Amino acid sequence: xxxxxxxxxxxxxxxxxARKNMIVYEDSKRSFVEDVKTNCIADKIAxxxxxxxINAGQEREYISWxxxxxxxxxxxxxxxxxxxxxxxxxxxxxxxSKRVDFIICGADSNNQDNVVIVELKQWQKAEVVAxxxxxxxxxxxxxxxxxxxxxxxxxxxxxxxxxxYSQTVLxxxxxxxxxxxxxxxxxxxxxxxxxxxYSEWINEAPLFxxxxxxxxxxxxxxxxxxxSSNGDLLYIIDxxxxxxxxxxxxxxTSMVKGSHEFMLLDEQAVCYDMCLKTMAKCKEDGxxxxxxxxxxxxxxxxxxxxxxxxxxxxxxLNATYVTKNSxxxxxxxxxxxxxxxxxxxxxxxxxxxxxxxxxxxxxTYDCLIVDEAHRLVDKMYGDWDGKNQVKECISxxxxxxxxxxxxxxxxxxxxxxxxxxxxxxxxxxxxxxxPEEAKLVSQFRCNGSxxxxxFIDDCLQRTEESVHVDxxxxxxxxxxxxxxxxxxxxxxxKNAINNKSRMAAGxxxxxxxxxxxxxxxxxxxxxxxxxxxxAGDKIFAINPNSFEQVGCIHTVQGLExxxxxxxxxxxxxxxxxxxxxxxxxxxxxKDDKTSGIRTSDDVQARRxxxxxxxxxxxxxxxxxYVYCEDKALSDYLKRKAGLV
Numbered sequence: 001x002x003x004x005x006x007x008x009x010x011x012x013x014x015x016x017x018a019r020k021n022m023i024v025y026e027d028s029k030r031s032f033v034e035d036v037k038t039n040c041i042a043d044k045i046a047x048x049x050x051x052x053x054i055n056a057g058q059e060r061e062y063i064s065w066x067x068x069x070x071x072x073x074x075x076x077x078x079x080x081x082x083x084x085x086x087x088x089x090x091x092x093x094x095x096x097s098k099r100v101d102f103i104i105c106g107a108d109s110n111n112q113d114n115v116v117i118v119e120l121k122q123w124q125k126a127e128v129v130a131x132x133x134x135x136x137x138x139x140x141x142x143x144x145x146x147x148x149x150x151x152x153x154x155x156x157x158x159x160x161x162x163x164x165y166s167q168t169v170l171x172x173x174x175x176x177x178x179x180x181x182x183x184x185x186x187x188x189x190x191x192x193x194x195x196x197x198y199s200e201w202i203n204e205a206p207l208f209x210x211x212x213x214x215x216x217x218x219x220x221x222x223x224x225x226x227x228s229s230n231g232d233l234l235y236i237i238d239x240x241x242x243x244x245x246x247x248x249x250x251x252x253t254s255m256v257k258g259s260h261e262f263m264l265l266d267e268q269a270v271c272y273d274m275c276l277k278t279m280a281k282c283k284e285d286g287x288x289x290x291x292x293x294x295x296x297x298x299x300x301x302x303x304x305x306x307x308x309x310x311x312x313x314x315x316x317l318n319a320t321y322v323t324k325n326s327x328x329x330x331x332x333x334x335x336x337x338x339x340x341x342x343x344x345x346x347x348x349x350x351x352x353x354x355x356x357x358x359x360x361x362x363x364t365y366d367c368l369i370v371d372e373a374h375r376l377v378d379k380m381y382g383d384w385d386g387k388n389q390v391k392e393c394i395s396x397x398x399x400x401x402x403x404x405x406x407x408x409x410x411x412x413x414x415x416x417x418x419x420x421x422x423x424x425x426x427x428x429x430x431x432x433x434x435p436e437e438a439k440l441v442s443q444f445r446c447n448g449s450x451x452x453x454x455f456i457d458d459c460l461q462r463t464e465e466s467v468h469v470d471x472x473x474x475x476x477x478x479x480x481x482x483x484x485x486x487x488x489x490x491x492x493x494k495n496a497i498n499n500k501s502r503m504a505a506g507x508x509x510x511x512x513x514x515x516x517x518x519x520x521x522x523x524x525x526x527x528x529x530x531x532x533x534x535a536g537d538k539i540f541a542i543n544p545n546s547f548e549q550v551g552c553i554h555t556v557q558g559l560e561x562x563x564x565x566x567x568x569x570x571x572x573x574x575x576x577x578x579x580x581x582x583x584x585x586x587x588x589x590k591d592d593k594t595s596g597i598r599t600s601d602d603v604q605a606r607r608x609x610x611x612x613x614x615x616x617x618x619x620x621x622x623x624x625y626v627y628c629e630d631k632a633l634s635d636y637l638k639r640k641a642g643l644v
Contacts, residue, residue: 023238024048024090024099029076030083036073042066045089065089068120071183072102075217082106084227088234093161094242095320095364096349097356100158105233106224112175113233114223117162119155119180119205125189134197135341150193151180152201153345159205161349164248165318168240174233177223178205181216185209200342242364244313244350251346255336256310261303268304270437275308275401278433279317279367282399288363288430290400292421295440296453297618301403302558304440305371306332308401309350317366321351322393324375328558329353331541357396358386365397372558373404374416390416391424400430407462410553410612412596412604452476456617459640460610461581471641477563477623480637484528484567484627491565491625495547501563502541503530504551504616506609508569511591522550522567524629553612554594556619564620567627571609574633581633583609 025045027035035041042065069089076087085106090099102118126139135153138145149157155178163169163176185193190209194202208216230236256262264272271293282289295301305321312319323329329351337343354376357368370376376389386392394400404416418434425432441450455469455478471478481487488503495501505522512518513531520529533540533549540546541559550567571587574580585605588597595612597605617624628634638644 023088023234024092026086026088026234028083029081029085029087029104032087033073033077036069039066041069041089049090064120064122068101068122068183071181071213072118072120075181075213076104076220078217078221080221080225081217082226085224086227086232086234091234091238093158094165094238095318095360096161096352097359098158098161103234104220104224105228107226107228108223109225111229113172113228113230114175114177115233115237116220116223117155117159117176117178119151119158119178121151121180121182122184123182124184124186126185126192128192128195128197130197135201137193137198150198150201151182152178152198152205152207153341155180155205156201157345157348160345162237164245164346164349165242166237166240167243167245168237170245172230172236174237175223179216179219180205180207182207182209183213187211242318243316244318248346248350249314249316251343252310252313252336252350255343255347256306261335262306264303264307265300267437267440268300268307271304271440272307272311274433274435274438275399276311279312279399283317283366286398288394288398288428290394290402290421290425290430290432291438292418292432292434293401293403293438293440294405294418295403296405296407297615298453298560298621299440301405301440302328302332302371305369305401305403308367308369312367312369313350318364319350319367319369320365322354322357322368322370323351323372323558324354324377324389325372325554325558326353327540327555328371331559334542354389354393355386357389357392360392360396362395363398367399367401368393368397369401369403370416371403372408372416373402373421374406374409375411375414375557376416377411377413378415378420379413388415388424390420391428394421394424394428394430407611408557408615410557410608410615411594412600412608413594452478453618455640456614459581459637460614462610462614476620477625478641479623479625480634480641480643481625481627482634483526484524485526487565487567487625487627488528488530491563492547494563494623498562499542499544499547500561501565502547502551502556502561503549503565503567504553504556504619505567506553506569506571506612506616507588507592507595507597508571509550509567510589515591524567524627553615557615559619560621561619562621563623563625564616565625565627566613566616568613568629568633570629572613572628572633573630574636576632576636581610585609 025048035044042062045065046062085104088103091103092099100117101120104116107113123139126137129136129138129147135150136147137150138147141148159176159178187209193207206219275291278289278291309319309321333344333348333351370393378388402421406417422432451469452474454467457463458467491501509522511532512521521532522530530548530550533546533551533555540551540555569587571584573582575582583606585597597608626637
């Protein structure tokens with residue numbers, strides 16, 4: 001075992017040593033320069049990537065290594081940079097799928113240990129994107145013009161993550177120095193990247209372009225000119241202890257405690273206490289455990305999740321909030337940070353997707369808090385390397401907490417269920433806890449009324465017996481409109497109060513705008529026209545420009561509004577002769593490639609369509625406005641609600 005430099009207790013536990021090494025390429029400056037000169041650097045990186053089982057971008061990424069590393073060789077091949085300083089390429093940041101392009105480790109003239117983190121880009125130009133966070137630019141990448149993170153922001157965020165989780169960095173006083181190098185960037189477009197709106201990121205992570213190679217080299221020399229006296233800094237970081245820093249703990253606590261949205265009430269507090277005691281038991285005996293907490297729409301599952309995250313982080317535990325859908329993550333981050341971009345950088349790593357967990361070694365996390373767990377999937381698609389996200393959550397964590405509502409599964413791929421969790425708990429030797437008290441029933445949405453949920457279940461004929469609910473007694477504003485235009489105008493009045501009202505719809509409208517087939521996606525007989533929510537708009541729920549758009553189920557699930565307007569298409573109708581709700585999978589949009597409803601059997605398709613509309617109809621805290629394309633369904637809902 002290598003001895004780690006100054007400060008703190010540097011004994012490395014066997015489990016940490018067994019952790020997958022995160023360094024793809026590491027060698028001295030001398031060897032790096034030679035590997036580039038002999039044109040073998042890209043082959044060495046590619047071989048190592050394959051050894052690690054990392055899904056690399058194949059040929060495109062290989063070419064980028066060949067090109068970019070030639071420029072980095074020119075920058076570091078300087079007599080004033082010692083031949084023995086350490087260089088790493090494609091450093092896989094622990095607990096993430098993110099890789100740092102280039103790292104230089106060593107010491108400055110005062111023997112201060114420094115790690116220079118370099119974000120490399122091959123861009124030739126970029127455009128300013130003036131959003132509220134000021135960290136995005138537009139450039140040509142991946143074959144199209146795309147909105148992406150500013151390189152300085154990206155480098156700074158990587159440094160923040162390492163600093164926030166590496167106890168070794170703090171104990172050893174290692175200084176992290178982020179920067180960005182765009183070696184192909186045309187100087188005539190420099191003003192776009194250096195626009196004043198990006199100044200807070202450039203101040204933290206200086207930016208260098210094509211004609212600034214000498215300046216960049218001088219910058220590196222200020223921090224790394226000799227080998228560290230404490231040995232291989234990157235080895236020390238990579239094999240050190242992972243735990244949330246005190247700064248990260250304090251940051252999250254101040255945000256949660258300063259927000260009334262995250263107050264614990266009733267059975268939430270009971271579940272909270274049970275989870276804390278279970279976590280303590282796991283740390284005491286080292287045995288895997290799993291908790292399932294069930295609750296319908298608006299019962300406070302997400303509030304419980306955020307409070308658990310805060311408590312575990314405050315205890316120095318490696319905990320993370322997980323959702324498959326990005327919308328709830330982005331909404332919580334917005335609530336917590338109040339659009340403060342620097343706060344966002346510091347806590348964003350606490351909120352992640354389940355994609356990528358397949359690459360995380362067993363029990364890397366102390367706790368994964370999996371919200372909207374019914375949306376977990378079990379098949380490979382896209383560039384996801386995993387197979388079953390329930391399995392991968394349980395495997396990656398000592399304690400797994402699943403918060404779910406099986407009635408909100410909305411695609412054929414959704415597998416998050418009690419039965420699936422039970423199966424993998426048995427296979428992975430994780431003790432399952434699912435006591436009666438681990439159920440959330442109290443309503444914090446729909447004006448706090450369980451009766452409204454019963455009303456929706458009754459309307460959708462999800463229950464065997466009809467339940468009479470008098471909506472007038474609930475003080476919940478439920479309306480059925482004959483015109484979608486009138487619905488939108490009524491909803492607009494509510495939205496003008498506090499920007500907390502939005503429209504949503506099921507799967508039955510095509511994505512024409514996205515496909516380049518027209519200017520609108522949803523066109524109705526009464527003159528109503530609207531687009532689906534913009535692709536890439538992760539904050540549909542709060543973006544003031546999003547009111548005119550209609551949110552799809554993937555965008556609004558897990559969110560809540562004061563008022564929600566729901567457009568019900570021809571996939572849901574009412575048959576007056578039989579008195580039955582009809583679901584029609586043939587009316588699902590042919591553009592829908594995610595739900596799997598069109599290819600499901602009739603029983604499953606009916607369940608998914610009804611689940612979709614139940615989810616949409618229960619997004620409102622104060623009211624729900626409905627428009628139905630099917631007149632018979634509209635009349636039926638009016639009768640059920642006592643509106644006629």
